Amino acid sequence: MVNQVRVAARSRGGAFVPRATVMDADDVRRALVRIAHEILERNHGSGSLVVVGLQTGGVPLAEHLVTLLADIDGSDVPLGVLDVAFYRDDIGIRPVLAEEVTRIPVDLSERVVVLVDDVLFTGRTVRAALDALADHGRARSVQLAVMVDRGHRELPIRPDYVGKNLPTRRDEVVEVGASGVRLGEVVALPGPGGAR
Amino acid sequence: MSRAGLLSIGDLGREGIVEVLRLADSFAEVSARAIPKVPALRGKTVATVFFEASTRTRLSFEAAAKRLSADTMSFAVTTSSVTKGESLRDTVETVDALGVDVMVVRHASSGAAAQVARWVDACVVNAGDGQHEHPTQALLDCFTLREALAARAGSTPVDDLDGVRIAIVGDVGHSRVARSCVLAFGALGARVTLVGPATLMPPTTQGWGVEVRHDLDEVLPEIDVCYLLRLQSERLREALLPSLGEYSERFGLTRDRARRLDPDLLVMHPGPMIRGLEIASEVADSARSLVTRQVRNGVAVRMAVLFRLLAGGLPPVPGGMDPGALATAQPEPETGGAQHG
Numbered sequence: 001m002v003n004q005v006r007v008a009a010r011s012r013g014g015a016f017v018p019r020a021t022v023m024d025a026d027d028v029r030r031a032l033v034r035i036a037h038e039i040l041e042r043n044h045g046s047g048s049l050v051v052v053g054l055q056t057g058g059v060p061l062a063e064h065l066v067t068l069l070a071d072i073d074g075s076d077v078p079l080g081v082l083d084v085a086f087y088r089d090d091i092g093i094r095p096v097l098a099e100e101v102t103r104i105p106v107d108l109s110e111r112v113v114v115l116v117d118d119v120l121f122t123g124r125t126v127r128a129a130l131d132a133l134a135d136h137g138r139a140r141s142v143q144l145a146v147m148v149d150r151g152h153r154e155l156p157i158r159p160d161y162v163g164k165n166l167p168t169r170r171d172e173v174v175e176v177g178a179s180g181v182r183l184g185e186v187v188a189l190p191g192p193g194g195a196r
Numbered sequence: 197m198s199r200a201g202l203l204s205i206g207d208l209g210r211e212g213i214v215e216v217l218r219l220a221d222s223f224a225e226v227s228a229r230a231i232p233k234v235p236a237l238r239g240k241t242v243a244t245v246f247f248e249a250s251t252r253t254r255l256s257f258e259a260a261a262k263r264l265s266a267d268t269m270s271f272a273v274t275t276s277s278v279t280k281g282e283s284l285r286d287t288v289e290t291v292d293a294l295g296v297d298v299m300v301v302r303h304a305s306s307g308a309a310a311q312v313a314r315w316v317d318a319c320v321v322n323a324g325d326g327q328h329e330h331p332t333q334a335l336l337d338c339f340t341l342r343e344a345l346a347a348r349a350g351s352t353p354v355d356d357l358d359g360v361r362i363a364i365v366g367d368v369g370h371s372r373v374a375r376s377c378v379l380a381f382g383a384l385g386a387r388v389t390l391v392g393p394a395t396l397m398p399p400t401t402q403g404w405g406v407e408v409r410h411d412l413d414e415v416l417p418e419i420d421v422c423y424l425l426r427l428q429s430e431r432l433r434e435a436l437l438p439s440l441g442e443y444s445e446r447f448g449l450t451r452d453r454a455r456r457l458d459p460d461l462l463v464m465h466p467g468p469m470i471r472g473l474e475i476a477s478e479v480a481d482s483a484r485s486l487v488t489r490q491v492r493n494g495v496a497v498r499m500a501v502l503f504r505l506l507a508g509g510l511p512p513v514p515g516g517m518d519p520g521a522l523a524t525a526q527p528e529p530e531t532g533g534a535q536h537g
Contacts, residue, residue, distance in 0.1 A: 083222060085222070086222075086226070086234035086235070086236040086264075087236070091506075092240075092506060097215070097507075098218075100222075101221045101225050102222065102226075
């Protein structure tokens with residue numbers, strides 16, 4: 001997650017400057033506990049669930065979610081990691097590189113997949129993720145869990161489970177990290193590559 | 197002048213090599229799937245333009261392009277207008293005019309790929325130019341070696357080959373593979389020794405950062421990896437060797453020599469192998485041989501090279517690369533990799 005902000009800051013040639021703490025670490029944990037209960041309620045248990053974290057910000061949240069599901073009903077839900085770089089729609093428009101190797105531990109056919117990401121913004125990453133998942137089997141359904149929905153959707157995509165709805169300006173940056181959720185901006189750094 | 201390309205391992209440096217290897221990890225995962233294909237390079241065209249014979253390099257580049265959903269075009273000199281006397285420049289400019297994004301070039305003359313890159317708009321990937329370089333071979337060798345060492349240690353692959361002792365054995369002087377491998381292995385921290393008869397060594401190895409030896413039996417106990425080269429009979433213009441039998445006896449991994457090897461010694465060969473000359477069949481087909489892994493990994497590594505060129509999007513800027521400046525030139529970066537939607 002910190003890495004993601006680093007990438008955000010680098011790609012704008014500046015540094016992340018937080019303006020407000022929106023959720024602290026306890027708020028994030030409580031939201032995840034609620035989401036875990038909502039997932040079990042909606043799916044009548046954890047029988048056919050697979051939790052898949054989106055690279056990079058969704059992965060620690062997905063790991064946490066799987067342990068919470070185990071705490072609640074003793075289940076052992078498979079955990080996957082998905083990097084959508086090769087499915088993005090902006091390849092060739094801006095630099096795209098894979099961050100980590102995709103690991104989907106089971107065939108997704110007839111499973112219920114819960115995709116997990118930290119921030120839902122334009123919806124383009126989720127669009128790419130849906131295409132990527134299809135290459136690992138025909139899931140019975142795919143549900144989306146995010147810690148923050150910050151609006152500004154560019155595609156008809158909506159989350160099933162939300163930690164917090166957070167109205168933002170387009171040019172703001174949301175950081176989801178170990179210490180919680182912070183809202184801020186990327187400001188230019190002096191020196192080469194830093195000027196905007 | 198063409199856009200970014202891959203003409204030499206020197207274009208990448210240590211950081212670039214590591215980036216390609218990590219990306220190749222992801223493409224190895226793709227290659228292991230039931231349907232080993234991703235839509236990454238839809239609408240792009242990759243042309244293989246080979247003025248010299250090739251089996252694995254050409255097939256491997258075409259498989260890589262197809263698994264990335266790119267279209268492929270292929271040119272072989274024997275079926276082309278080159279046989280009617282068309283020049284290299286006219287030939288590659290014709291291919292370029294058909295609208296290709298990447299041109300994969302092999303030619304018998306050193307520097308040919310760099311020359312082609314000056315003539316065409318496409319990205320040029322050097323798939324072997326004379327006795328100069330064959331960068332994608334060296335990259336897949338690094339990938340294969342790091343994979344084999346990780347498997348032995350029971351860990352995930354690390355980026356460096358720090359302290360790994362590698363001997364490159366045989367016809368170093370004529371070998372473009374050797375040149376690229378010396379640069380790549382060296383950049384990752386390996387200790388490289390060149391072994392072969394003096395007549396088959398390059399005129400000078402100053403600045404290569406390697407040791408040159410002439411007795412294979414002396415070197416074998418001191419190394420972790422024995423990288424054998426093919427004796428390039430098509431480039432042997434003079435009598436550089438007394439006889440092939442004597443060459444095999446002194447510098448080949450013969451059956452006899454294989455019996456004395458450390459059980460952990462790894463053997464690599466870029467292919468095509470001449471069995472019975474530089475390598476005995478018993479060695480080529482043994483558990484210590486990485487030859488088949490090298491070929492298999494070639495596809496994932498070439499996918500990484502093609503993807504990085506067309507999607508990684510950090511073209512070298514004359515006078516130094518500045519990723520920050522490039523990124524700030526992009527409008528609305530927050531909708532892309534910056535803040536994932």
